[in-house]
Amino acid sequence: MNPIRPAAVAGAFYPATAPELSAQVSEMLRAAGAAAAGDAPKAIIAPHAGYIYSGSVAARAYARLAAAAATIKRVVLLGPAHRVAVRGLALPGTAAFETPLGRVPIDVAATARITDLPQVVTSADAHAQEHSLEVHLPFLQSVLGEFALVPLVVGRASPAEVAEVLERLWGDDDTLLVISSDLSHYLAYDQAQAVDRDTARTILNRQPSLNPYQACGAAPVNGLLLAATRKGLKPELIDLRNSGDTAGDRRRVVGYASFGFFPNAEAASDNPGDVLIPIARSAIGGVLGVGFDAREDHAFLHEVGATFVTLTRHGRLRGCIGTLQAHRKLLEDVRANAKAAAFLDPRFEPLTATELRTTRIEVSLLTTPEPIGFTNQDEAIAQLRPGIDGVILEYGSNRGTFLPQVWEQLRDPQSFFVHLKQKAGLGSDFWAEGVRLSRYTVTKWSEPEFPDERT
Numbered sequence: 305m306n307p308i309r310p311a312a313v314a315g316a317f318y319p320a321t322a323p324e325l326s327a328q329v330s331e332m333l334r335a336a337g338a339a340a341a342g343d344a345p346k347a348i349i350a351p352h353a354g355y356i357y358s359g360s361v362a363a364r365a366y367a368r369l370a371a372a373a374a375t376i377k378r379v380v381l382l383g384p385a386h387r388v389a390v391r392g393l394a395l396p397g398t399a400a401f402e403t404p405l406g407r408v409p410i411d412v413a414a415t416a417r418i419t420d421l422p423q424v425v426t427s428a429d430a431h432a433q434e435h436s437l438e439v440h441l442p443f444l445q446s447v448l449g450e451f452a453l454v455p456l457v458v459g460r461a462s463p464a465e466v467a468e469v470l471e472r473l474w475g476d477d478d479t480l481l482v483i484s485s486d487l488s489h490y491l492a493y494d495q496a497q498a499v500d501r502d503t504a505r506t507i508l509n510r511q512p513s514l515n516p517y518q519a520c521g522a523a524p525v526n527g528l529l530l531a532a533t534r535k536g537l538k539p540e541l542i543d544l545r546n547s548g549d550t551a552g553d554r555r556r557v558v559g560y561a562s563f564g565f566f567p568n569a570e571a572a573s574d575n576p577g578d579v580l581i582p583i584a585r586s587a588i589g590g591v592l593g594v595g596f597d598a599r600e601d602h603a604f605l606h607e608v609g610a611t612f613v614t615l616t617r618h619g620r621l622r623g624c625i626g627t628l629q630a631h632r633k634l635l636e637d638v639r640a641n642a643k644a645a646a647f648l649d650p651r652f653e654p655l656t657a658t659e660l661r662t663t664r665i666e667v668s669l670l671t672t673p674e675p676i677g678f679t680n681q682d683e684a685i686a687q688l689r690p691g692i693d694g695v696i697l698e699y700g701s702n703r704g705t706f707l708p709q710v711w712e713q714l715r716d717p718q719s720f721f722v723h724l725k726q727k728a729g730l731g732s733d734f735w736a737e738g739v740r741l742s743r744y745t746v747t748k749w750s751e752p753e754f755p756d757e758r759t
Contacts, residue, residue: 466527485521577749
């Protein structure tokens with residue numbers, strides 16, 4: 305058995321000489337410098353195509369490691385099997401991996417901690433020509449310098465099997481987890497963008513349900529998502545592009561993304577949205593038989609409050625229901641409004657489990673409505689504050705409200721007011737002395753929005 309696994313794709317996926325390779329990686333990291341700000345992640349997901357296609361996306365994840373470069377001494381690197389079928393996770397049975405930048409030793413002590421697991425095997429053949437691990441090594445060598453490696457090619461393995469391996473190798477701040485995966489393959493540019501956005505949301509929601517059509521590294525990614533949930537890591541999208549954005553034809557593209565996973569789940573409680581949105585998603589998922597994790601032990605959830613829950617899919621409204629007057633605990637209000645928005649909004653069919661995975665959730669917390677004084681319609685319209693006011697219009701039994709977010713579509717106060725009257729079931733030209741208006745403001749939190757989804 306060869307004790308060294310030599311470089312297999314140097315000269316194809318990346319430059320074959322050390323000076324050229326070092327210069328290219330250094331330039332990609334330099335270009336990604338703005339992404340280096342902030343804490344270093346415990347784990348990353350990064351793509352593994354040729355550097356001309358996905359190198360800049362991967363570099364944005366590796367740039368985030370700068371703050372921990374002196375601390376990281378071990379890298380656990382998992383990628384999908386492309387050439388040799390594998391059942392489970394395969395170690396290489398070698399002493400080191402080699403690239404034009406030098407040799408990276410295998411962490412023998414760490415590998416010994418997982419060899420008793422039935423899903424862990426040894427296969428030199430699975431590693432011999434596999435590029436999904438190798439292309440990451442020059443980035444790691446450039447950023448970290450010296451480190452030891454635990455390389456695993458992942459074939460047919462459940463999220464639980466992968467998570468078990470990751471948890472045994474978790475370590476402390478000295479251990480970095482790297483998951484190698486591209487996203488969709490050979491779709492048209494616009495279709496790939498839509499599919500990859502949905503995949504990104506699945507990852508950000510830490511749902512270990514990806515399939516190989518969404519991500520070629522679905523198996524190791526799903527395992528990381530399960531382990532991240534158990535360990536309290538919070539994912540962050542660092543970059544999302546495809547080969548049509550970098551160096552390829554837009555008729556058939558491959559999707560690429562980089563993510564960081566950060567050990568700040570406790571700090572997330574400082575942001576109410578990081579608590580309220582999972583509660584809303586869990587409430588909807590509970591009706592559909594789909595489980596989502598949500599923490600409900602925060603003191604502020606027992607305060608009385610009024611919320612709206614808004615659902616969108618692919619940039620389009622999919623449901624919006626809420627409470628105008630606070631009368632119950634925030635926990636109860638968000639749960640009830642989430643389920644109502646998903647299943648009881650009369651404008652839409654009930655949400656399905658398939659749709660939920662690609663539905664974006666926004667939670668708005670309302671201030672107490674205050675009456676608006678006026679003597680005529682023009683004076684009422686003149687008092688509206690675009691982009692600030694949520695407005696309630698009432699006349700007899702007719703009532704309608706627009707959240708402040710509606711100003712994004714109806715920027716002119718006159719148009720805003722006409723549409724609000726229509727929502728209240730009144731004619732666009734209607735006016736009467738009995739019309740009542742009140743306004744409120746909101747604090748809103750939402751799941752990630754991608755630039756070309758905005759309505």
